Structures are given as C-alpha cells and as structure tokens.
Amino acid sequence: MTHPLIGKLAIxxxxxxxxxxxxxxxxxGAVGEVVGVGRSPENLRAALELRAIDRIASDNADxxxxxxxxxxxxxxxxxxxxxxxxxxxxxxxxxxxxxGSTKQDVVALAREFLPKHxxxxxxxxxxxxxxxxxxxxxxxxxxRGRNVVLTPLPENTPAALEKVGxxxxxxxxxxxxxxxxxxxxxxxxxxxxxxLLAFALVDDIAAKANAEEMFHxxxxxFRDFTRIAASSPEMWRDICxxxxxxxxGELDAYQAQLTRLxxxxxxxxxxxxxxxxxxxxxxxxxxxxxxxx
Amino acid sequence: MTHPLIGKLAIxxxxxxxxxxxxxxxxxGAVGEVVGVGRSPENLRAALELRAIDRIASDNADxxxxxxxxxxxxxxxxxxxxxxxxxxxxxxxxxxxxxGSTKQDVVALAREFLPKHxxxxxxxxxxxxxxxxxxxxxxxxxxRGRNVVLTPLPENTPAALEKVGxxxxxxxxxxxxxxxxxxxxxxxxxxxxxxLLAFALVDDIAAKANAEEMFHxxxxxFRDFTRIAASSPEMWRDICxxxxxxxxGELDAYQAQLTRLxxxxxxxxxxxxxxxxxxxxxxxxxxxxxxxx
Numbered sequence: 159m160t161h162p163l164i165g166k167l168a169i170x171x172x173x174x175x176x177x178x179x180x181x182x183x184x185x186x187g188a189v190g191e192v193v194g195v196g197r198s199p200e201n202l203r204a205a206l207e208l209r210a211i212d213r214i215a216s217d218n219a220d221x222x223x224x225x226x227x228x229x230x231x232x233x234x235x236x237x238x239x240x241x242x243x244x245x246x247x248x249x250x251x252x253x254x255x256x257x258g259s260t261k262q263d264v265v266a267l268a269r270e271f272l273p274k275h276x277x278x279x280x281x282x283x284x285x286x287x288x289x290x291x292x293x294x295x296x297x298x299x300x301x302r303g304r305n306v307v308l309t310p311l312p313e314n315t316p317a318a319l320e321k322v323g324x325x326x327x328x329x330x331x332x333x334x335x336x337x338x339x340x341x342x343x344x345x346x347x348x349x350x351x352x353x354l355l356a357f358a359l360v361d362d363i364a365a366k367a368n369a370e371e372m373f374h375x376x377x378x379x380f381r382d383f384t385r386i387a388a389s390s391p392e393m394w395r396d397i398c399x400x401x402x403x404x405x406x407g408e409l410d411a412y413q414a415q416l417t418r419l420x421x422x423x424x425x426x427x428x429x430x431x432x433x434x435x436x437x438x439x440x441x442x443x444x445x446x447x448x449x450x451x
Numbered sequence: 452m453t454h455p456l457i458g459k460l461a462i463x464x465x466x467x468x469x470x471x472x473x474x475x476x477x478x479x480g481a482v483g484e485v486v487g488v489g490r491s492p493e494n495l496r497a498a499l500e501l502r503a504i505d506r507i508a509s510d511n512a513d514x515x516x517x518x519x520x521x522x523x524x525x526x527x528x529x530x531x532x533x534x535x536x537x538x539x540x541x542x543x544x545x546x547x548x549x550x551g552s553t554k555q556d557v558v559a560l561a562r563e564f565l566p567k568h569x570x571x572x573x574x575x576x577x578x579x580x581x582x583x584x585x586x587x588x589x590x591x592x593x594x595r596g597r598n599v600v601l602t603p604l605p606e607n608t609p610a611a612l613e614k615v616g617x618x619x620x621x622x623x624x625x626x627x628x629x630x631x632x633x634x635x636x637x638x639x640x641x642x643x644x645x646x647l648l649a650f651a652l653v654d655d656i657a658a659k660a661n662a663e664e665m666f667h668x669x670x671x672x673f674r675d676f677t678r679i680a681a682s683s684p685e686m687w688r689d690i691c692x693x694x695x696x697x698x699x700g701e702l703d704a705y706q707a708q709l710t711r712l713x714x715x716x717x718x719x720x721x722x723x724x725x726x727x728x729x730x731x732x733x734x735x736x737x738x739x740x741x742x743x744x
Contacts, residue, residue, distance in 0.1 A: 234727055285670045305668060334668075347656055348669040352676040355648060358708045360731035363640055373738050375598060375627075377578045378640040381744065382675040383645040388735040391728035395721050402716055413706065415651045420702050423695055428688050435684035438653035442681040444665050451674065 163324055168221040170195045170240055171232030172202060175257045175284060177210040177296025178304045182329035184209070185298040193222045196232070197201040203291035216265055222247040230256040235396045237264060241271035255322045259345065259393075261338035262398040263310045268311075272342065276313040280322040281338065283307045283345075284331065291390065294443055302330035309338040346404035351412060351428060356387035356407070456481040456617055461514040462504065463488045463533055464525030465495060468550045468577065470503040470589025472522055474680035477502070477623035478591040488514045489525070498586035520618060523549040525618040528689045530557060534667040546571045548615045552638065552686075553693040554602045554631035561604075573615040574631065576600045576638075577624065584683065595623035602631040638724035644705060646687055649699070650681035 168233040169176040173192040183189040194211035196202050196217065205211045215221035222228065222244060232240060237258060246258045248254070249295075254275065258264045261281050268279045284306045296438065306326040310319050363372050398405055457476065462469040465487040476482040487504035488511065489495050508514035515537060517519065525533060530551060541547070547568065551557045554574050561572045577599045598678045599619040616626045616687050629637075656665050691698055713722040 160656075184495055215581050222486050244649065280701070285668065305670070308669065342620060342663070344668050347659070348665050348673050352652060352710060354670055355652070355709075356676060357728045357731040358712055359645060359648065359705065360735050361727050362708045363726050363732055364734035367641070368637070372637050372641050373734075375578065376738065377598070377601065379645055379679045380641050380677045381739075381742075383649060384674045384738075387486055387731045388739065389726050389728075389732065392727050396727040399717055399719055399721055399722055402719065406713065406716060409709065409716070412651065412655055413657045413709055413713075416453045416648075416702065416706055416709075419651055420699065420706075422692055423699060423702070426692055426695065428692055430693055432684050432688040434654045435650045435682075435687050437657055438650040438680045439682065439684050441657035441666075442653050442663075442677050445677075446674075446681065448666070449674075 161442060162190045163328060164226045164321075165190045166225045168195065168215065168225040168228045169193070170221075170228065170230050170244070171236075171294050172196050172205040172211055172296075173231060174291050174293075174295040174300070176229055176231030177205055177208070177293040178286070178298065178300035179231070179257070179284075179325075179329060180205075180210045181208070181296055181298040182301055183325060185329040186330075188325065188328040190449065192223075193221050197236075201293050208293060208296065210293055210296055218244050219229070219247045222249065222252060223250045224249065227321060228252060228254040229377055230254065230258075233393060233396060234258045234400055235261065235392070238267045238271055241266055241267055245252075245272055245275070245380045248272070248275050253280065253318045253321045255280045255282045255308075255325075257279070257282060258400075259349070259397050260284060262305075262343045265338045266311070266313065276311055277315050278318040279311065280314055281309045281311070282322060283309075284326070290396040299330070301326065304331050304335050306331040307341055308333060308335050309341050310335060315395070342401050342404045343407075346401055346408045350397055350401055350405050351408045353386050353389060354398065354409065356384050356410070357394070358385050360387040452521075455483045456621060457519045458483040459518045460485045460519075461488065461518040461521045462486070463521065463523050463537070464529075465489050465498040465504055465586050465589075466524065467584050467586075467588040467593070468579070469522055469524030469590065470498055470501070470586040470624060471579070471593035472524070472550075472577075472590040472618075473498075473503045474501070474589055475594055476618060479621040479623075481618065481621040486514050486518075490529075494586050498589070498628065500588060501589065501590055505587055511537050512540045512686050515542065517542065518545045520609045520614060521547040522544060523547065523551075526689060527551045527553060528685070528691055529558045531564055534560055537679065538565055538568070541565070541568050545615045546611045547644060548573045548575045548601075548618075550575060550577055551693075552576060552642070552690050553632045554600075556693040558602070558604065559630045569604055569714065570602065570608050571611040573607055573611055574602045575615060575619070576602075576634065577619070591624070593635075594619065597624050599624040599626050600634055601626060602634050603628060626668055629675060635694050637699075638702045639694055643694055643698050644701045646679050647702065647712070648690065648705075649677050650687070653677050653680040676732060 194216045214407045485504045486508040
C-alpha cells in the first residue's frame with residue numbers, strides 16, 4: 159500500500175470550501191484520514207454522511223494530534239479565535255493553511271496567534287465560487303482547473319510550501335504564488351469591487367418606489383451582472399472590512415471612471431463613450447478567449 | 452388552408468432580433484411570406500439560407516407592397532433614415548413596429564418621419580439578449596417566455612396594437628404595455644446602467660499596469676458581472692445617448708449609493724455595510740425565485 163500525500167487532514171469549517179477540499183483529496187487517493195471541526199453539529203453530520211470527513215473530532219487536541227495538514231476554512235471573522243484555540247495543540251510536523259478571501263489580515267492574525275508556527279503556516283486562497291455554502295454544497299471537482307493563490311511567508315519552509323501546493327494540485331487546481339499585499343490588491347479589483355457594485359445596484363433598485371416593476375423587466379444582463387449580489391452579506395462585510403484599504407483605492411478609481419463617463423454622457427460625447435466601451439468590449443472578449451470560455 | 456396571422460412580413464435589419472422574429476412566426480405558422488431588407492448582402496444571404504426570409508426585397512417599394520407588418524430591427528442609429536426612406540411607400544393597411552432598446556427617441560423619430568402613419572406605428576422592445584448578432588445567430592425560440600414591452604401611441608388603432616401584440620405572442624413572448632417615458636426609466640435602471648457599469652469596470656482594469664495579472668485571477672464572479680461588457684460598443688453608445696437623461700439620473704443615484712458605501716467602509720461601519728448587502732442579497736434571491744431561475 160502506498161503512503162498517501164497527507165496521512166491525517168484536519169478541517170476547521172467543513173463547508174463548501176473545506177468539504178470540497180476533503181472530497182477532492184479523497185478522490186485523488188491523496189489523504190488517509192479526514193477529521194472535521196466546526197460550530198454546527200448538523201453541518202458536521204452532513205459532512206460525515208457525504209464522506210467528506212471520516213469523523214468529527216472530539217476537541218482541538220484530538221483534531222490536531224498527528225495531523226499532517228490543517229485547513230482553516232471557516233469565515234475570516236472567526237479565524238483569529240480558531241488560531242488562538244489551536245495554537246497550544248499544534249505539533250511540530252503539522253502544516254497549516256487557510257482558504258480566506260483576503261490575505262494580509264490572515265497573515266497578521268497568524269503573526270499574532272501562531273507566532274511559533276510561522277514556518278509551517280502557508281496562507282492560501284482557492285478561487286472558487288461560493289454562491290452556495292455548507293457541507294451539502296461540497297463537491298470533489300470544485301477546484302478542478304481553478305486557480306489557488308498561495309501567499310507564502312518569508313518564514314515558510316520549502317517543505318511546508320510544497321505540501322500545501324501538492325495538496326491543491328491533487329485537487330486539480332493550478333497553484334500560483336504572490337505576496338499577501340499583491341493578492342489583496344488584485345482581488346480588490348477583480349472580485350471585491352464587483353461584489354460591492356452588484357450589491358449597490360440591487361439595493362439601489364430595491365429601494366425605488368417602482369422596484370417591483372423594475373425587477374419584473376430585468377432580464378439576462380441584469381441576472382448575470384447581479385448574480386454575486388445574492389452572496390452572503392456577512393462574508394462580504396468581513397471581506398470588505400478585511401481588505402478595506404485596497405478596496406477604498408479601487409472604489410475611488412472606479413468612481414473617477416464613472417465621473418468621466420458621466421461627463422461624456424452629459425456632453426453627448428458619443429466618440430468618448432464608444433472608445434471606453436470598445437476598449438472594455440475588446441478586453442472582455444480577449445479575456446474570455448484566454449480563459450477558454 | 453387557414454389564413455395566417457400575417458400575410459406578408461417585411462423585416463428591415465435581419466439580424467438576431469429580426470431573424471428570430473421571422474423564424475418564430477414561421478414556426479408558429481403565423482406568417483405567409485417574409486421579405487428582408489438590409490445593408491449587408493452577405494447577412495441577407497445568410498438569412499435566406501437559414502429560411503428566416505423567403506426573399507431579399509429588390510427595394511423599399513417591393514418590400515412594402517401589400518405588407519401586413521413591418522419590423523424595424525436595425526440599429527437605432529439608422530432608424531430615422533430608414534423611416535424617412537419607407538414613408539413614401541407605406542400603404543394604408545400596413546402596421547409598423549420596431550425593436551429598439553429605447554422608446555422615447557424612436558417615438559420622436561416616428562413623429563418626425565412617419566407623421567401620416569402614427570395610427571399604425573406601434574413602438575416595441577423585445578427583451579432578449581444580444582451578445583451575438585447577425586442572421587446566423589437567429590433562432591426560433593429566442594422570444595419564448597421572454598417579455599416584449601410595447602409603448603403604444605395615443606394615435607394607435609386597436610387593430611394595429613392587436614396585430615403587433617398577437618405577432619409577439621405567436622413568438623411565445625409575454626406582451627406588456629407601458630409609456631415610452633416609463634419604459635426608458637425602467638430600462639435605464641435595470642439594463643443601461645448595468646451595461647455602463649460593466650464597461651467601466653473592465654476598462655478600468657484593462658488600463659492598469661498589471662492588467663494581465665488581474666485578468667488572470669478573475670474568476671466566475673467577474674465572468675458573470677462583466678459578460679455584458681462584451682456587448683457591441685456602437686449599439687451601447689447609441690442606447691446611452693438615446694436614453695441620456697434617464698441614464699444620467701440613474702448614474703447619479705448610483706454614485707450617491709457608492710459614496711454612502713465608501714463612507715461606511717472608511718468608517719469601518721460593518722453593520723451599515725451588512726444592511727445594504729443583506730437588503731440586496733434578499734432582493735436578488737427573491738427576484739431569482741420570482742423569475743423561476
């Protein structure tokens with residue numbers, strides 16, 4: 159019998175993200191035992207039924223005993239408390255990673271709560287949709303062909319970094335590295351700002367006197383533009399606050415862009431509008447081709 | 452042999468919209484002969500091959516001779532010129548409609564160029580996606596279950612209004628009526644503004660020094676939010692200019708909303724942000740349920 163990549167995996171927060179990680183590793187034959195920890199007994203039972211986890215840990219010490227890899231996949235708002243709770247039980251050979259959507263804040267928490275374990279704490283962000291949540295939404299193929307961004311710490315050992323990268327590759331993901339600051343800057347622009355804009359538009363329309371009529375006429379363009387406005391309000395509140403500075407910068411740049419477009423529209427500057435629309439349309443079409451969409 | 456709803460249909464602009472209208476009516480057995488008029492001989496030949504049209508009209512007089520229904524489905528920018536050209540050939544029994552995305556401007560053009568035909572000119576807007584264009588994109592089921600908004604003129608005869616409504620219902624569409632001004636106000640909010648916002652975001656990112664890296668990390672949320680940014684720059688320039696006043700109003704309301712969110716973010720007002728996100732998320736989820744998505 160060959161030795162799996164990961165002997166024992168402990169997942170804190172067995173939802174869509176954590177559950178799919180476990181299912182994918184299991185399908186790849188890359189994990190021995192999976193233990194789950196979480197706040198909701200009902201969700202943990204669902205994870206057991208779906209065989210995402212082999213058992214529910216009785217406590218943190220049990221979960222972490224001889225663990226090869228730990229995935230922190232709970233909401234970022236709970237990350238600090240969980241780190242503080244696991245710190246006393248973390249063993250020398252255990253590598254820890256996370257799945258938070260922002261990285262500078264997670265790194266700051268790790269420096270505060272896991273100061274003795276920085277060699278083996280590799281921050282990560284799997285780029286996978288989270289419209290649905292909970293263990294029942296988990297699937298083995300969630301990460302196939304998706305990107306996972308790791309933001310290694312200077313303290314990380316090559317072995318810890320390699321273990322986390324290998325685990326994600328076993329899930330079928332493409333693994334990239336960058337700095338926490340660059341990660342947060344990039345995702346402020348391509349993810350966090352669009353979420354804020356979509357929430358803003360739907361709330362804007364919902365507050366109108368004729369909201370019902372407007373929603374009645376909204377069609378496929380609106381459907382796609384606002385799909386992310388159905389996302390979890392708590393999760394996105396936390397992401398916005400965690401990435402506040404980068405998001406404020408992107409929002410200011412975007413407001414300046416809207417002010418520019420408003421001025422063109424007011425002056426009936428069709429040439430100016432068309433130039434912006436054309437640049438966007440070409441970039442969006444090229445993006446779709448590059449992504450194979 | 453039963454008499455079809457429409458004996459002779461003349462389509463000006465046999466693209467996605469016009470071609471699909473013809474295919475749907477033909478499939479429903481609701482049309483006798485379909486003649487096509489357009490600027491592109493190649494596109495008209497494609498429409499012929501696809502049997503969207505029975506023949507290419509030799510000129511406007513030929514197209515309009517004994518026509519029961521005329522659909523104007525060319526870009527709104529050409530609408531005035533086409534109206535001026537067809538006016539001398541329009542016969543008394545012919546009903547005319549259009550498929551423009553804005554209605555007050557089309558009504559103004561009709562009042563200018565078709566003043567003797569206002570009884571029988573019924574402005575319309577089929578709400579159907581237009582990511583792809585041209586006759587080759589046409590399909591018989593494009594309008595099935597979709598909404599078509601008619602904005603009747605006070606001059607319209609009941610018979611003209613009924614003919615246009617019956618034609619769209621034969622295509623499988625749901626037909627609603629409103630005023631041109633209300634139409635333009637509603638679509639400024641649920642369609643035109645989202646297009647402007649999506650174009651603005653993609654252009655914003657495309658102009659960054661690290662645009663390539665950003666696009667690399669953009670995932671499914673970005674994909675859906677920006678799908679409409681791949682739309683035709685010319686068409687959307689025309690729509691924005693045609694619906695300038697309503698769009699400026701929506702843009703101002705949206706900028707005020709963004710300024711409010713920015714202030715919450717700056718003050719780290721998580722409760723305020725969550726309230727807006729929660730209102731949007733609930734409205735978006737309810738919308739999806741109501742639409743059966």
